[in-house]
Amino acid sequence: MIKIGEIGYSKKVMDHFMSPRNVGVIDNPDGYGKVGNPVCGDLMEIFIKVKDDIITDIKFKTFGCGSAIATSSMVTELAKGKHVDEAMKITRNDVADELDGLPPQKMHCSNLAADALQEAIKDYKNKMKK
Amino acid sequence: MERIYLDHASSMPVDRRVLEFAYPYLLDKFSNPSSLYSTGLEAKRSLEEARKKVADLVNAENEKTIIFTSGATESNNIAIRGTALRNIGKGKEVLASAIEHISVINPMKELQKNGFKFNLVPVNSEGILDLNELQELTTKNTIVTSIMYANNEIGTIEPIKEISKIVHENQGFFHVDATAAVGKIAIDVKKDNIDLLTLSSNDLYGPKGAGVLYIKPRVKIQSVMPGGGQERGLRSGTENIFAIAGMGEAARIAQNEMRKENDRLTKIRDKLISEITKIDESYLTGHPTKRLPHHASFRFSHIEGESILLNMDMYNIQIATGSACSHKTLEPSHVLLAIGLKREEAHGSMVLTLGRSNNLKQVPVIVKAVKDTVNRLRELSPLIKKR
Numbered sequence: 287m288i289k290i291g292e293i294g295y296s297k298k299v300m301d302h303f304m305s306p307r308n309v310g311v312i313d314n315p316d317g318y319g320k321v322g323n324p325v326c327g328d329l330m331e332i333f334i335k336v337k338d339d340i341i342t343d344i345k346f347k348t349f350g351c352g353s354a355i356a357t358s359s360m361v362t363e364l365a366k367g368k369h370v371d372e373a374m375k376i377t378r379n380d381v382a383d384e385l386d387g388l389p390p391q392k393m394h395c396s397n398l399a400a401d402a403l404q405e406a407i408k409d410y411k412n413k414m415k416k
Numbered sequence: 417m418e419r420i421y422l423d424h425a426s427s428m429p430v431d432r433r434v435l436e437f438a439y440p441y442l443l444d445k446f447s448n449p450s451s452l453y454s455t456g457l458e459a460k461r462s463l464e465e466a467r468k469k470v471a472d473l474v475n476a477e478n479e480k481t482i483i484f485t486s487g488a489t490e491s492n493n494i495a496i497r498g499t500a501l502r503n504i505g506k507g508k509e510v511l512a513s514a515i516e517h518i519s520v521i522n523p524m525k526e527l528q529k530n531g532f533k534f535n536l537v538p539v540n541s542e543g544i545l546d547l548n549e550l551q552e553l554t555t556k557n558t559i560v561t562s563i564m565y566a567n568n569e570i571g572t573i574e575p576i577k578e579i580s581k582i583v584h585e586n587q588g589f590f591h592v593d594a595t596a597a598v599g600k601i602a603i604d605v606k607k608d609n610i611d612l613l614t615l616s617s618n619d620l621y622g623p624k625g626a627g628v629l630y631i632k633p634r635v636k637i638q639s640v641m642p643g644g645g646q647e648r649g650l651r652s653g654t655e656n657i658f659a660i661a662g663m664g665e666a667a668r669i670a671q672n673e674m675r676k677e678n679d680r681l682t683k684i685r686d687k688l689i690s691e692i693t694k695i696d697e698s699y700l701t702g703h704p705t706k707r708l709p710h711h712a713s714f715r716f717s718h719i720e721g722e723s724i725l726l727n728m729d730m731y732n733i734q735i736a737t738g739s740a741c742s743h744k745t746l747e748p749s750h751v752l753l754a755i756g757l758k759r760e761e762a763h764g765s766m767v768l769t770l771g772r773s774n775n776l777k778q779v780p781v782i783v784k785a786v787k788d789t790v791n792r793l794r795e796l797s798p799l800i801k802k803r
Contacts, residue, residue: 295726303726309796324760324799327720327739327748331798347798351722351739355796 295352296386302356307363310345316413319405321398328354330402332362336410339370346402353388353396357381361399370407376400417732420778424710424771425568425596426736431621431666438623438662449655450646459657466664470628473667474594474613475604477633483647484660487627488595489519491614492562494629494650495591496523498637499560499612500532503589507557509533513545513564513574514754520562520593521750537563541756542703543572550582558588565597569738569751569767570702571711573601580609589635595619599670600678600708611635617659621772622666626659678709681770684779688712688768691783695790701752701765710770715752718800719793720763727792728766731785736767 295303312333322328328350335343344366348358360381365373378397382388388397441462447455449463467479476482485491500510510524514536521536528534535553538546545563554561561583566573576592583590591612594603599620605613612635617626629650631637643652689712693700697717716724721739728735738749739762748762766786794800 300726303723304730306796320798324763325758327759327763329798347796349718349797349799350720352726354720355723 294389295356298384298386299353299356299388302359302385303352306346306355306359308345308359308366309347311347312343312345315406317406317408317410319402319407319409321402321405322350322354324349327351328396328398330354330358330398332358332399332402332406334365334403334406334410336370341365341368341370341373346399348399351392351396353392354398356385357388357397357399358402360384361403365403370410374404374407376403418778418781420731420733420782421773422768422770422782423734423736425619425767425769427624428618428621428771429773430623430662431669433669434622434662434666437665438658441658441661445657449657450644462661463655463657466660466667469664469668469671470615471630473598473603473671474615474630475606476630477606480648481605481630481633483629483631483650484655484663485627485629485647485651486625486656487618488517488593488614488616489627490651491616491627491629492517492519492591492593493523494640495612495614495631495637496520496560496562497527497640498650499589499591499635500527501640502636502638503559506587507555507559509535509555509558511535511537511550511553511558511561513537513539513562515539515543515567515570515572515751516562516564517568517593517595520564520591524562533557539572539754542706543567543570543701543751543755544703544706545574545579547575547578547582550579554582554586554588556586558583558586560589560591562591562593565592565594565603566601566708566711567702567751568596569749569765570713570755571596571707572703573597573706573708576608576610584609596708596711599666599674600710602674605630605632612637617663617666620663620666620670622663623659625656626663628663677772681774682709684770684774684776685709685712687776687779688782691779692786695787698790701755701757711768712770713765713767715757715761715765716790717761717764718797719790721765723793724764724766724789727789728785731781731789733782733785736769738765738767739763 315333316336317334319332344362346358447459449460467482471479589611593614613630615628701713721737752762
């Protein structure tokens with residue numbers, strides 16, 4: 287049997303695309319990450335609120351295709367409640383696996399959500415140093 | 417939810433009358449048209465009848481001008497490569513518009529690799545070919561110029577007669593890809609003085625797997641598919657008699673019903689355009705009036721086309737987009753870039769192509785789905801700042 291996730295979007299991707307979790311912005315976030323570029327067709331922003339190194343709140347805004355939106359939503363779910371060092375370890379592949387796979391051509395271009403999260407955590411750590 | 421299919425440019429259902437006419441060619445009338453026994457001759461006659469019906473649809477000089485192929489891609493390949501190779505002694509330059517289908521551009525790129533000079537003629541922001549640039553780029557060495565009758569992504573109809581004049585003043589051959597236009601607007605190869613014309617069966621509600629290349633009498637092209645010599649030696653291989661008979665019948669029906677159907681579709685199209693362009697930062701792409709009667713295309717700022725497509729599908733409405741994500745190359749549509757859109761603008765496109773299953777009553781349903789889709793995706797978009 288051909289898995290739908292190998293040729294198109296899985297049910298889980300469509301669920302996260304249609305009902306994305308944690309959409310929005312956080313005013314005065316503890317960390318902010320932005321990756322992508324509207325010229326390329328994908329742009330993601332992630333905002334985190336951190337208390338005692340635990341991500342207590344996370345929000346995103348994404349311009350992009352179905353997988354860009356679904357991976358953003360998924361990464362916020364995976365990161366919420368985690369220690370920043372744990373959340374830092376979330377990879378693109380983890381996000382894709384949790385979504386029951388992404389079509390091959392989407393693995394690179396529209397799977398930037400983990401990168402955006404890492405940017406947000408780095409931003410938080412930089413702020414802490416100051 | 418009622419299914420509302422708005423992607424007729426990409427695929428069309430077969431007309432039930434066409435299917436009923438053609439299915440016996442899969443069952444009892446399956447003989448090879450090259451066979452000399454009675455059932456073979458019967459198949460041969462059906463092939464010639466189909467040729468006559470297609471010739472009539474485009475007002476061709478006679479049915480011998482019609483070569484059956486497997487579809488528009490093959491017709492474009494045979495036309496461009498066949499003409500270039502036959503006339504290589506006359507010159508080694510080829511021209512196409514910047515908004516041609518990839519099945520025209522890629523054969524020309526291949527010629528370029530083999531030493532031909534290949535230039536793209538620009539279009540204006542509404543998709544109309546720049547005739548001055550065409551004049552500039554056309555030389556005595558230009559042997560094939562390929563310009564589409566109308567564009568599949570933005571619906572713009574090209575000034576074919578004027579283009580034909582410029583091409584012929586320079587003794588070149590004029591190929592027209594009429595895939596998007598066939599059955600939608602009247603095509604007259606004699607009036608427009610077209611040397612080679614591509615048509616596809618499916619765009620006429622005929623079966624996939626058949627297409628046509630019209631070749632004007634006395635225009636000679638080289639075979640690029642050697643074999644058993646079917647179709648005047650230009651397209652060898654046993655004829656797909658089911659699809660060809662179906663295409664002939666579809667052409668006959670289109671000729672009878674096109675005018676009335678297109679008046680009907682134009683009303684739906686114009687209502688869609690006036691309603692959808694009321695949405696904030698939404699724009700029509702292509703020409704407002706010189707456009708195909710079944711074609712309404714748009715772009716929306718701050719959102720991306722594949723998301724629009726997926727979201728519309730949740731309303732059981734099927735649309736198309738020129739977004740990068742919808743293409744294998746992951747590049748935004750070359751057509752949208754050619755009309756001067758920025759890449760970030762080209763990502764947010766939506767193409768609606770109407771057909772017989774559509775009606776005016778669907779318009780409010782479609783418009784509401786588009787509005788809800790655009791609003792929802794803009795809520796998610798970091799490019800739009802909330803007031």
